[in-house]
Amino acid sequence: xxxxxxxxxxxxxxxxxxxxxxxxxxxxxxxxxxxxxxxxxxxxxxxxxxxxxxxxxxxxxxxxxxxxxxxxxxxxxxxxxxxxxxxxxxxxxxxxxxxxxxxxxxxxxxxxxxxxxxxxxxxxxxxxxxxxxxxx
Amino acid sequence: xxxxxxxxxxxxxxxxxxxxxxxxxxxxxxxxxxxxxxxxxxxxxxxxxxxxxxxxxxxxxxxxxxxxxxxxxxxxxxxxxxxxxxxxxxxxxxxxxxxxxxxxxxxxxxxxxxxxxxxxxxxxxxxxxxxxxxxx
Amino acid sequence: xxxxxxxxxxxxxxxxxxxxxxxxxxxxxxxxxxxxxxxxxxxxxxxxxxxxxxxxxxxxxxxxxxxxxxxxxxxxxxxxxxxxxxxxxxxxxxxxxxxxxxxxxxxxxxxxxxxxxxxxxxxxxxxxxxxxxxxx
Amino acid sequence: xxxxxxxxxxxxxxxxxxxxxxxxxxxxxxxxxxxxxxxxxxxxxxxxxxxxxxxxxxxxxxxxxxxxxxxxxxxxxxxxxxxxxxxxxxxxxxxxxxxxxxxxxxxxxxxxxxxxxxxxxxxxxxxxxxxxxxxx
Numbered sequence: 001x002x003x004x005x006x007x008x009x010x011x012x013x014x015x016x017x018x019x020x021x022x023x024x025x026x027x028x029x030x031x032x033x034x035x036x037x038x039x040x041x042x043x044x045x046x047x048x049x050x051x052x053x054x055x056x057x058x059x060x061x062x063x064x065x066x067x068x069x070x071x072x073x074x075x076x077x078x079x080x081x082x083x084x085x086x087x088x089x090x091x092x093x094x095x096x097x098x099x100x101x102x103x104x105x106x107x108x109x110x111x112x113x114x115x116x117x118x119x120x121x122x123x124x125x126x127x128x129x130x131x132x133x134x135x136x
Numbered sequence: 137x138x139x140x141x142x143x144x145x146x147x148x149x150x151x152x153x154x155x156x157x158x159x160x161x162x163x164x165x166x167x168x169x170x171x172x173x174x175x176x177x178x179x180x181x182x183x184x185x186x187x188x189x190x191x192x193x194x195x196x197x198x199x200x201x202x203x204x205x206x207x208x209x210x211x212x213x214x215x216x217x218x219x220x221x222x223x224x225x226x227x228x229x230x231x232x233x234x235x236x237x238x239x240x241x242x243x244x245x246x247x248x249x250x251x252x253x254x255x256x257x258x259x260x261x262x263x264x265x266x267x268x269x270x271x272x
Numbered sequence: 273x274x275x276x277x278x279x280x281x282x283x284x285x286x287x288x289x290x291x292x293x294x295x296x297x298x299x300x301x302x303x304x305x306x307x308x309x310x311x312x313x314x315x316x317x318x319x320x321x322x323x324x325x326x327x328x329x330x331x332x333x334x335x336x337x338x339x340x341x342x343x344x345x346x347x348x349x350x351x352x353x354x355x356x357x358x359x360x361x362x363x364x365x366x367x368x369x370x371x372x373x374x375x376x377x378x379x380x381x382x383x384x385x386x387x388x389x390x391x392x393x394x395x396x397x398x399x400x401x402x403x404x405x406x407x408x
Numbered sequence: 409x410x411x412x413x414x415x416x417x418x419x420x421x422x423x424x425x426x427x428x429x430x431x432x433x434x435x436x437x438x439x440x441x442x443x444x445x446x447x448x449x450x451x452x453x454x455x456x457x458x459x460x461x462x463x464x465x466x467x468x469x470x471x472x473x474x475x476x477x478x479x480x481x482x483x484x485x486x487x488x489x490x491x492x493x494x495x496x497x498x499x500x501x502x503x504x505x506x507x508x509x510x511x512x513x514x515x516x517x518x519x520x521x522x523x524x525x526x527x528x529x530x531x532x533x534x535x536x537x538x539x540x541x542x543x544x
Contacts, residue, residue: 042152042156051151056189058189083221084221085220085357085493088219104535109381112495129535219491221493242361245517260377265359288449288451289451289452289453314428318423323468325465328461328492336460356494358491
């Protein structure tokens with residue numbers, strides 16, 4: 001993915017939940033974030049397919065980040081999810097889950113994002129939207 | 137919790153995502169399910185607190201089950217989440233996350249549930265609602 | 273409904289959208305609001321039944337109010353909806369649509385509510401949840 | 409709007425709720441629908457601005473239609489909303505509210521849509537998503 005130039009200084013160390021599930025930041029810029037998660041057997045549910053919560057947590061993760069980009073590792077911005085809606089649209093059968101989030105609006109106190117989850121085959125697995133607030 | 141009598145024949149083996157995160161069924165009956173998750177450091181986010189996705193995935197799990205109770209281990213019913221909304225209300229500081237789901241309506245093809253996440257201290261962490269469909 | 277004692281000084285004049293559709297406040301107290309709407313032909317959709325938007329707008333209305341009760345007509349509090357989710361559960365066939373909203377959490381800047389829509393026959397038509405912010 | 413060619417045979421008579429509020433179909437094609445609503449004083453709330461429910465009902469309307477296009481007035485398809493989430497992003501100050509809906513996925517029984525509400529000035533007022541089922 002040569003077209004992605006994620007400033008390495010902006011990449012934070014993966015937090016514990018990232019490490020436990022295996023997802024990581026791939027792109028982060030003004031109003032946009034992308035994270036990826038290698039498919040693994042431990043992510044599956046009662047039916048042997050990806051647990052619905054995996055879509056939701058990946059959407060929550062990229063949406064939280066996409067409204068908090070500053071471009072400066074010394075100046076960090078923090079957001080908290082207020083409300084998150086995930087729609088479960090298709091079944092992903094690729095090897096990598098790709099979650100992308102976009103900030104679509106907001107002001108000084110709150111922001112709004114949308115997200116989608118696909119795989120490297122281009123299948124749409126889920127869409128999401130959320131409202132967030134900045135931590136003061 | 138002596139007041140809970142979950143028929144052991146109904147308890148399915150934990151599926152992979154359950155084992156990986158540590159949540160398990162505590163109660164399951166007509167239109168109701170309860171699962172619990174011991175708090176652990178690997179569930180935390182960028183801020184050192186429970187990742188929002190954990191609330192969402194626990195709500196999704198109990199809501200999926202609560203519409204599929206049959207009381208008969210030989211007759212299993214299956215549901216798929218169509219849409220899931222989670223509201224992030226409070227911060228849990230207890231040792232056990234408790235997710236409860238209720239079926240509130242539906243018919244032969246679709247059903248609707250609500251859920252809440254608390255801890256053993258009684259704090260309300262999140263509420264959720266979802267629409268589901270039965271797998272044929 | 274003798275058990276409802278809504279202080280008449282708290283009842284605001286119906287705003288234009290209320291007048292146009294016919295809904296009115298029936299009860300309003302700390303963390304709770306109830307509004308009613310007489311069923312009318314002009315509320316129906318392509319299928320001759322209540323338009324889904326009617327459920328959503330009634331839920332939005334009671335949830336907005338229930339977080340803004342002060343008990344003092346001189347001190348008014350104002351809220352704005354950030355995100356609203358409505359689940360369409362059943363078809364109402366009564367003569368009066370009843371919307372009730374409850375505040376379930378929040379702090380100084382944001383609040384969270386739930387709502388349900390029934391009719392005088394007790395049928396559940398819809399449930400809803402929302403995140404809100406106080407206007408400063 | 410010369411670029412829109414809505415087959416007049418496909419335009420259904422406005423249903424009662426449309427007539428009462430004044431919104432009408434502007435475009436309808438495979439997986440897409442657009443409706444418009446002239447701003448009017450009777451659409452306003454307690455704060456003298458557009459009632460939040462207006463955004464929600466317009467989103468619900470276009471999303472319902474966009475999954476039911478057949479291109480043949482003799483063959484009609486019908487959908488019912490299961491779950492609708494609306495995010496309230498900005499305040500519209502134009503003269504016409506424009507709601508657009510897109511079907512983003514689904515199968516034989518259920519479908520998923522997204523919508524946005526803007527005005528003729530290009531301001532984004534709301535986004536929405538929903539899950540729907542086809543009426544059999």
